[in-house]
Amino acid sequence: MIPGRGGDPDDTRWCFAQVKGVVEVNVTEADIISTVEFNSTGELLATGDKGGRVVVFQREQESKNQPHRRGEYNVYSTFQSHEPEFDYLKSLEIEEKINKIRWLPQHNAAYFLLSTNDKTVKLWKISERDRRPEGYNLKDEEGRIRDPATITTLRVPVLRPMDLMVEATARRIFSNAHTYHINSISVNSDYETFMSTDDLRINLWNLEITNKSFNIVDIKPANMEELTEVITAAEFHPNQCNTFVYSSSKGSIRLCDMRAAALCDNHSKFFEEPEDPSNRSFFSEIISSISDVKFSHSGRYLMTRDYLTVKVWDLNMESKPLETYQVHDYLRSKLCSLYENDCIFDKFECVWNGSDSVIMTGSYNNFFRMFDRNTKRDVTLEASRENSKPRAILKPRKVCVGGKRRKDEISVDSLDFSKKILHTAWHPSENIIAVAATNNLYIFQDKVN
Amino acid sequence: MSEEIEETKTSEEATGEEQREMEDKVISPEKAEEAKLKKRYPNLGAKPGGSDLLRKRLQKGQKYFDSGDYNMAKAKVKNKQLPAATAEKTEITGDHIPTPQDLPQRKPSLVASKLAV
Numbered sequence: 001m002i003p004g005r006g007g008d009p010d011d012t013r014w015c016f017a018q019v020k021g022v023v024e025v026n027v028t029e030a031d032i033i034s035t036v037e038f039n040s041t042g043e044l045l046a047t048g049d050k051g052g053r054v055v056v057f058q059r060e061q062e063s064k065n066q067p068h069r070r071g072e073y074n075v076y077s078t079f080q081s082h083e084p085e086f087d088y089l090k091s092l093e094i095e096e097k098i099n100k101i102r103w104l105p106q107h108n109a110a111y112f113l114l115s116t117n118d119k120t121v122k123l124w125k126i127s128e129r130d131r132r133p134e135g136y137n138l139k140d141e142e143g144r145i146r147d148p149a150t151i152t153t154l155r156v157p158v159l160r161p162m163d164l165m166v167e168a169t170a171r172r173i174f175s176n177a178h179t180y181h182i183n184s185i186s187v188n189s190d191y192e193t194f195m196s197t198d199d200l201r202i203n204l205w206n207l208e209i210t211n212k213s214f215n216i217v218d219i220k221p222a223n224m225e226e227l228t229e230v231i232t233a234a235e236f237h238p239n240q241c242n243t244f245v246y247s248s249s250k251g252s253i254r255l256c257d258m259r260a261a262a263l264c265d266n267h268s269k270f271f272e273e274p275e276d277p278s279n280r281s282f283f284s285e286i287i288s289s290i291s292d293v294k295f296s297h298s299g300r301y302l303m304t305r306d307y308l309t310v311k312v313w314d315l316n317m318e319s320k321p322l323e324t325y326q327v328h329d330y331l332r333s334k335l336c337s338l339y340e341n342d343c344i345f346d347k348f349e350c351v352w353n354g355s356d357s358v359i360m361t362g363s364y365n366n367f368f369r370m371f372d373r374n375t376k377r378d379v380t381l382e383a384s385r386e387n388s389k390p391r392a393i394l395k396p397r398k399v400c401v402g403g404k405r406r407k408d409e410i411s412v413d414s415l416d417f418s419k420k421i422l423h424t425a426w427h428p429s430e431n432i433i434a435v436a437a438t439n440n441l442y443i444f445q446d447k448v449n
Numbered sequence: 450m451s452e453e454i455e456e457t458k459t460s461e462e463a464t465g466e467e468q469r470e471m472e473d474k475v476i477s478p479e480k481a482e483e484a485k486l487k488k489r490y491p492n493l494g495a496k497p498g499g500s501d502l503l504r505k506r507l508q509k510g511q512k513y514f515d516s517g518d519y520n521m522a523k524a525k526v527k528n529k530q531l532p533a534a535t536a537e538k539t540e541i542t543g544d545h546i547p548t549p550q551d552l553p554q555r556k557p558s559l560v561a562s563k564l565a566v
Contacts (some may be wrong), residue, residue: 019563020564020566021563022563022566028563030560031562031563031564047562047564049562049564051560051562053561053562055562055564055565075564075565075566078561078562078564078565088516092452144508180507181507181509199503199506199507200507221558224504227503227504228503229503230503230506230507249503279477279479281477281480281482281483282478282480282483282486282487282493283479283483285484286502321565330480333481333482333483334482335478335479335483335486336482336483336485336486336489338487340489373463439563439566
């Protein structure tokens, strides 16, 4: 699945497919993409941005005339999901930025997704309308009211075809359950419940009920001065509806079983890699903070992302990760400046491919990295308008650490830290990836011969 | 013979020192970075994680607005009949209390996303 250096024909080569968004010297803040998510079939791709807007792309049907052209993603629906608010009681400004989008599995013609900002989760229904009623008695075709006195006969309105219209409506609003900022939402495999997670608490909801929510994890200390750890992400197990995990700012993951107790403050499993005390520095805890946690599709493994690495854990082994991959270890000698410019707090996400054989995560300079778990090979690719000719093959990139820099390499000091790839998504079954580069969305796919 | 032994001893010492030097550099780029940080900010507390950092994170979005002060200032302005905007600003009590005008635009974004072009 990784572009090989030796030209092995079995290796995947990634090509540019599409890019969405505009090129602006000063990026409009509202346009910054804050989340990307494929639905469970890969037919739809949703993005959320800092301006509270959601854009949903749909994959075109593949045409038999052009087999080398995979289906393109085009705009299907766009709507304003969240708006900025001000909580006057607490003097708190509530951003409209969409933190996460999660799709619900499809069970009828409409599509459903959950989108959340810092405080409120909303269930959106996206449906198509391609017919409309015509032949009303009391209105004419332009909608003007007819004088009842002029009506001499009655007719039955009929449905006639119309141009396709895609509408998004907010079906449920789950609010007022979080004192702190929501960082994750996760739909349960029972398709009835979902959880929302903030810095200190996790709440369980029924998708049908908005006026009640159950608290299942609460790590708030009695005295806030004693606060040492916050929850950074949480996810339900893909097929065990009683199991979920949550990660912490101290680099640990707790697995909880909802059958054990109503309040899951006591974990069933605790995953943490022991630290070498002699290596401890001022930065150790900050860079160990987990920014994302994802179950593998199989449910057998967990993947976590901290500032410098991605780790794969076996659910049956709590003592240490199964695999550790270095994303950009060369940043270890830049931690001081990364702390000063706050980049050390950047929250990178990570994703699995459909078969759990390759994992992907973002880095700086619009680079993103893929690690093949089987071949142990890795590659660095770049999302850039310079490589945006249709079906152009992406060339692997390399960062050089001091010493002699080769022609195609880029030195650590030349990296652009404002170009960070925090959000990526992988199609559930095919080699198609979506990469959010600030205000642009890139879609790449493997080369089809 | 003894000369040879002496030579070996000296070279061993030399490599020992070199090794220690290398270890100091290799031990931790992190520790080197930490030293750099402490030099720039000598008042930085020992515990980096811990409550200060976390509490800052939890307080994101906090803006202080006193409706009492704001309304008092507005009332004074009405009596003086000065142009509203500038006078309100000068009547603000305290240095940092914002007025609704100072707070960022809370109107919904009516502009469509540029991805949807």
